[in-house]
Amino acid sequence: DSGVTQTPKHLITATGQRVTLRCSPRSGDLSVYWYQQSLDQGLQFLIQYYNGEERAKGNILERFSAQQFPDLHSELNLSSLELGDSALYFCASSHDGGTEAFFGQGTRLTVV
């Protein structure tokens, strides 16, 4: 158990809908990262937050957004969902953004 908690574990939704994925980092970790893992793209970095502020941005679509709250948990919002958004979404956390990141178990999103 990495100490990073993601909910829900599985999510099935229809195209055009909006979902929110939640992540609780390890105790004491200030940085949260979101990654997307799909069959044809591997692990792709989406976005990073550090202590509530956006720190780095990767290949995140405009339909996607994230935030980190004062208690350090984070949410990834995916809207206007398309079939191609079906993937595993992982959250990871690290203490200061400069050390190893620990991953949660992921949320499997299926868009039908």
Place this chain on the structure above:
Amino acid sequence: GESVGLHLPTLSVQEGDNSIINCAYSNSASDYFIWYKQESGKGPQFIIDIRSNMDKRQGQRVTVLLNKTVKHLSLQIAATQPGDSAVYFCAEKTGGGNKLTFGTGTQLKVEL
């Protein structure tokens, strides 16, 4: 269109043999590297890391070698066990940035 599975290189080894998994990284400015193990249905799990000022680091049954001249990273697993069967990813982090860039992964299969 129909998505296809990511074609992962596969390494098959006999139980008890040593495994060597290789990774070529792209950014000569990367200063931190991590190996992750991902079992089916789980999130990536940290194995070992190395900074660019080192060329070798050892852990329990694992050794990471870094060759900056040719931008090559390897993970050696001693006395490979069935529980080592997984996909192994190398990841690199570039100084000043906070995202991890992952390689495509290698599937390790341990044969009894």
